[in-house]
Amino acid sequence: MRVSRLMLVTLRDDPAEAEIPSHKLLLRAGYIRRMGPGLYAYLPLMWRVLQKVSKVVREEMDATGALETLLPQLHPAELWQRSGRWAGYTAGEGIMFHLQDRQGRSLGLGPTHEEVVTELAGDLLRSYRQLPVNLYQIQTKFRDEIRPRFGLMRGREFIMKDAYSFHADEECLRQSYAEMDRAYRRIFARCGLRTVAVEADSGAIGGSASQEFMVTAEAGEDLILASGDGRYAANQERAISLAAEAVALPQGRWPAGLGEALATPGQSSIDGLCKAHGFDSSQILKVLLLLARFEDGHQQPLLVSLRGDQQLNDVKLANAVSARCSAAHGALLEIAPLSAEASSKEGLGPIPFGYLGPQLEDGLLDGARTWARTFLRLADSSATGLEAFVCGANRIDTHLVGAAWGSLCPSPEGLDLRAAQPGDRCQHDPSQRLEASRGIEVGHIFQLGRKYSEALGARFTNGTGAEEALWMGCYGIGVSRLAQAAVEQLHDGKGICWPPSIAPYEVIVVVANGAEASQRELGELLYSQLQASGVEVLLDDRDERAGVKFKDADLIGIPWRVVVGRAAAAGLVELVERCSGHQQELAATALMETLLPSLERGRQGLAP
RNA sequence: CGGGGCGUGGCGCAGCUUGGUAGCGCGGGUGCUUUGGGAGCACUAGGUCGCAGGUUCGAAUCCUGUCGCCCCGACCA
Numbered sequence: 001m002r003v004s005r006l007m008l009v010t011l012r013d014d015p016a017e018a019e020i021p022s023h024k025l026l027l028r029a030g031y032i033r034r035m036g037p038g039l040y041a042y043l044p045l046m047w048r049v050l051q052k053v054s055k056v057v058r059e060e061m062d063a064t065g066a067l068e069t070l071l072p073q074l075h076p077a078e079l080w081q082r083s084g085r086w087a088g089y090t091a092g093e094g095i096m097f098h099l100q101d102r103q104g105r106s107l108g109l110g111p112t113h114e115e116v117v118t119e120l121a122g123d124l125l126r127s128y129r130q131l132p133v134n135l136y137q138i139q140t141k142f143r144d145e146i147r148p149r150f151g152l153m154r155g156r157e158f159i160m161k162d163a164y165s166f167h168a169d170e171e172c173l174r175q176s177y178a179e180m181d182r183a184y185r186r187i188f189a190r191c192g193l194r195t196v197a198v199e200a201d202s203g204a205i206g207g208s209a210s211q212e213f214m215v216t217a218e219a220g221e222d223l224i225l226a227s228g229d230g231r232y233a234a235n236q237e238r239a240i241s242l243a244a245e246a247v248a249l250p251q252g253r254w255p256a257g258l259g260e261a262l263a264t265p266g267q268s269s270i271d272g273l274c275k276a277h278g279f280d281s282s283q284i285l286k287v288l289l290l291l292a293r294f295e296d297g298h299q300q301p302l303l304v305s306l307r308g309d310q311q312l313n314d315v316k317l318a319n320a321v322s323a324r325c326s327a328a329h330g331a332l333l334e335i336a337p338l339s340a341e342a343s344s345k346e347g348l349g350p351i352p353f354g355y356l357g358p359q360l361e362d363g364l365l366d367g368a369r370t371w372a373r374t375f376l377r378l379a380d381s382s383a384t385g386l387e388a389f390v391c392g393a394n395r396i397d398t399h400l401v402g403a404a405w406g407s408l409c410p411s412p413e414g415l416d417l418r419a420a421q422p423g424d425r426c427q428h429d430p431s432q433r434l435e436a437s438r439g440i441e442v443g444h445i446f447q448l449g450r451k452y453s454e455a456l457g458a459r460f461t462n463g464t465g466a467e468e469a470l471w472m473g474c475y476g477i478g479v480s481r482l483a484q485a486a487v488e489q490l491h492d493g494k495g496i497c498w499p500p501s502i503a504p505y506e507v508i509v510v511v512a513n514g515a516e517a518s519q520r521e522l523g524e525l526l527y528s529q530l531q532a533s534g535v536e537v538l539l540d541d542r543d544e545r546a547g548v549k550f551k552d553a554d555l556i557g558i559p560w561r562v563v564v565g566r567a568a569a570a571g572l573v574e575l576v577e578r579c580s581g582h583q584q585e586l587a588a589t590a591l592m593e594t595l596l597p598s599l600e601r602g603r604q605g606l607a608p
Numbered sequence: 609c610g611g612g613g614c615g616u617g618g619c620g621c622a623g624c625u626u627g628g629u630a631g632c633g634c635g636g637g638u639g640c641u642u643u644g645g646g647a648g649c650a651c652u653a654g655g656u657c658g659c660a661g662g663u664u665c666g667a668a669u670c671c672u673g674u675c676g677c678c679c680c681g682a683c684c685a
Contacts, residue, residue: 009618009635010646011619011620011634011635012619012620012633012634012635012646013619013620013621013633013634014620015619015620016614016619016620016621016677016678017677017678019678019679036677037676037677037678094683095683095684111684112685141685143683143684143685144683145683145684146609146681146682146683147679147680147681147682147683149679153685154683154684154685158685159685160685161685162685212685221684222684314682334682336682440685441684441685442685443685444684444685476684476685477685478684478685479685480685481684481685482685510644512643512644513643513644514643515643516643544646545642545643545644545645545646545647546643546644546645547643547644547645547646547647548645548646548647549644549645549646550644550645550646551645551646552646554645555646563644565644566644574644
């Protein structure tokens, strides 16, 4: 391709809309253009990159025996109603774009395809003899993100490879899951990315085991916690660790574990309380009052106890609440702090915020108009493990010192609700500590189990002639996000440094001075030779000064640059590798034999 | 939705406090010069100052409303 015909528009200044390096570079180098919040046009260079990534994904998926397909993007609401996800995905903070057709039927624009593919599988897969099957597609997904960000990183329309596997039993699912794990590692390695696999929460998709693949980068939206020995890595929303030892309360249980009242005027924060009385924050019992809202309208007040030095992990809490309530009330839509305004609207008396204790009685909720009238009481095991503690007296300006579970009030079951923090000791080896790094999630694999197949009635006949629900796994890769993540990980002050396997072109031939016939002619010759050898090559034939062409070549990040310049008359050209900056002068006649082997290695996704 | 900020030629910005009818850099076009790291000179095209009201002799500038976008939090490939 000739650069003069490429519709290449590069920007000298950083666009105001971009914040992180990869977003700025993709805009500046003419790869993408924004059409609206979270909506981007993939310009010709970008589209080539996306096709390269897709090609790698396709080859590795095909190699595992997975079948490529293409499913509809408009999904009948009825399918999502049957799986129980319609309300959660469309109401409130839901992320599914939805609409009605001319007949008034509700449709959703596919944010993910479990429902559609499960319906299909239930229709087609009738016998264990047909299993296992793994179906995948590479397609645009739509999600009405609360806040689209960072260009292709979090768009409202993005390209995703999603795969869904179907099995006759759980063991077979585990095998496919492991196989996808291996395929994913190959895919990311071939795309030239440094990734780390971490344990993850399975979130709205549901299911049991799940693992995310993170591209490590400063601008990543996820916090990764990993042990130094490399044996444990998890997303912070999922990470487990050992809490630091609590400092024992010197006076212990007092009196008889009921706690002695202590005047604590204005000391409504843990910090204030510790400063005023010399407590350690691990001696305090922190009690949070929250309200969970469910699909069926049920509103459940939550009373959550944590040790004072610990932070609540919202994801773990949501999982614990769902596990206890979703069977009766449908999907958990939201958990929010219970505010004073909300409680007075509810017709309740004043709540002593800042002075709450776990002994808070359900009687407080007696007059509630719409809320459940008993608290769902949950506690982190760091809190239930305290022998004696300081907690609020449920009276303004008063705390109790020396209170204990069992005496003050019954101890709730100890759960894991705390957020693991960098520096925490690891569970697998207490001598190891968690270290933090940031990552961009580019892949996620789940063992779904039978959640969707049961909901949608996707059943098969097993070897004994009995019908049962299909076992399922699902496996996603953010193709467009991966492409930008590559830029985020691989760029320098001059521009993008594409890994050869996913670069839009492999080589750019730069004619330094197009006014010189010898340069022009040699450039054309090399260009046609490279094309004839099947090389993806650009010829910068623009009527620009050499400096402009060099700057652009660096910016758009083509892995190899062949400069046809002053020495062209003597039959010499310069070969420059973009990522290392390494350059060598060689005879034009020796170019092909020097370059082609390196290109071949690049195509395999190996180091050049 | 809550909190912050910004809307001025294609892009990046100044002008606004203290009203007088719009300017700079980049980019575009033409010509000459230049020709190995975002060239120089000259000429040139291109703007309902987000939109709607209001105040005023006069509004990019002041007031009110409204719309849009960006950034920080809840979402995820």
